[in-house]
Amino acid sequence: MNYEAKYITEDIKLSRYEDAFFKSDIMFEHHMLIWFISGETKIVQADATYVFKKGDIFLIPRNQLATIINYPKDGQPHKTVVMHLSVQKLREFYAKLDLKPKPLESQKIYSFNNHPLLESCLASLIPYFDMEELPEDIASLKITEAITILRTIDKDIDNVLANFEEPGKIDLAGYMEKNFMFNLPLEKFSYLTGRSLTTFKRDFSKTFDTTPQRWLTKKRLELAHYQFAEKRKKPIDVCYETGFENLSHFSAAFKKRFGYAPTDLLNKVNTNN
Structure with a gap:
């Protein structure tokens, strides 16, 4: 597998796969906001299958199980910008807000295809991956910007991002x-x-x-x-x-x-x- 990753911080990376495909079974420990630059991804969950490609933007909630299959496409590598929205960062963001999120019976993958605000936020990260010295707090500011945009375009997203409960004992x-x-x-x-x-x-x-x-x-x-x-x-x-x-x-x-x-x-x- 020919894989390359560049990081601004451990929570923001530019990911690139060159091989025919890459497959992994994953449990997402953080919410993941992903912007597709090129390639294609098939995400198989227990009750749904998704296909994402160039230009797509989507959010995968934490504690989800999925099979991820990444493909190059149209002669281009599989290339994405990935932003982890960690519980720690979200707690800091929501600490100043008086919110009581509604419990969710099930989690889904949220698609924000080609949304100009999110695309602008994530695309603006590209130049930083090649910089040796980053502006102070730029990663934290960009994550805060992304969370703010998500809350603006989806009024129910707080029920996902502000829910900090760990899995309880279930059947x-x-x-x-x-x-x-x-x-x-x-x-x-x-x-x-x-x-x-x-x-x-x-x-x-x-x-x-x-x-x-x-x-x-x-x-x-x-x-x-x-x-x-x-x-x-x-x-x-x-x-x-x-x-x-x-x-x-x-x-x-x-x-x-x-x-x-x-x-x-x-x-x-x-x-x-």
């Missing part, structure tokens, strides 16, 4: 059934379900009568089989969208589980249709 079975396709460490799953790792493993065993890894592998392979049989998706797409990191490993695991390779199943499905 383990329901959460895992919805999010098993994300290939994350068990420590992340335990945090997002409001448990210590020890409690997570204990509760998981009681709920599913097996280990997390065995259950996750079984569920991911069952989903992969469905994607082939009903959606006729390509092996490479199914591999990355069901929590596997390597196509050859995925194909071997699939054949061991079902007795035939993904390509054999696809050939049979295509022949019958």
Whole structure:
């Protein structure tokens, strides 16, 4: 992977990928405001899939699970400006405001495509990535500017940005059934379900009568089989969208589980249709 990143601070970076694509399963620890300069990104969540490309601006709320697939496009690299809106910075911003955010049942990705104020704010960062000495507090000022613009163009965004609650203990079975396709460490799953790792493993065993890894592998392979049989998706797409990191490993695991390779199943499905 040919990857380059330039930073103004750890919260603001210019990210560039040159390879065919880059895939990662992520839990977002901070809100992320992203402006696309070139390339394309596919974001797969449990209940929605998004595609973003040149000119798009979007906000990903924190504590979200997603599979991210980045592609170069039209001969241009995958290139974005990424701004982290950390809890610490947001607490400082909202400390002077008397607000009581409404609890959100679910979080979504917020799209602000081609909004002139946000684009101007993020585009103005570009010259700073090549400067050795930055103006004092420029990063903090730009983050404050971005938050102010977000509040101006979306009156409900305070319910997202000013919500500082950590995940509480939730229904383990329901959460895992919805999010098993994300290939994350068990420590992340335990945090997002409001448990210590020890409690997570204990509760998981009681709920599913097996280990997390065995259950996750079984569920991911069952989903992969469905994607082939009903959606006729390509092996490479199914591999990355069901929590596997390597196509050859995925194909071997699939054949061991079902007795035939993904390509054999696809050939049979295509022949019958």
